[in-house]
Amino acid sequence: MTSFVCSTCGDTHEGMPTDFGWQLPDEVWAIPEAERSTRAKFDSDRCQFGERFFIRCILALPFTEQPGYYAWGVWVELRASDFWRYIELYEKDGRAEPAMSGSIANAIPGYTSTVGLAVQVQLQDEKSRPSVRVVDDGHPLSVEQLEGISNQRYHEILASTGESRARSN
Secondary structure (H helix, E strand, C coil): CEEEECCCCCCEEECCCCEEECCCCHHHHCCCHHHHHHHCEECCCEEEECCEEEEEEEEEEEECCCCCEEEEEEEEEECHHHHHHHHHCCCCCCCCCCCEEEEECCCCCCCCCCCCCEEEEECCCCCCCCEEEECCCCCHHHHHHHHCECHHHHHHHHHHHCCCCCEEC
16 A cells, blocks of 8 residues: 655645645745745735736646546636636636636646646636646647546656655555
């Protein structure tokens, strides 16, 4: 039996990690901690940095050899009007809303050039973070979203994030 200690909650979970996320957009995270809260407004799902607006989303890569998917918890920069629409619908079902254009605001390990990568954001219900679809059909993330990832690729992702430290019981 394999388990891991979650870097978010600190609890031990059975199996291997199936997600990895960032606490903030890279540019905001780079601000010294003592200054961060005075220069940006943020919580676990929303961030405003000057006239720039970000929301936390899920970029899912389906598994090809097992059920489920691997989820990247990425921050996406949106236009101000889309950000404020997201705020309006934050505690409502937004699935009927049209997709919003945005760009990834995190460098995802194991991939080239993800900061600024164009995406479409689809709002979800009030209990779920918005989903992300990579627009650039040639980018490896787009290919993996469409075709899925093998167990070998899944383990490569875990190694790239440092999450392959799961332990056997």
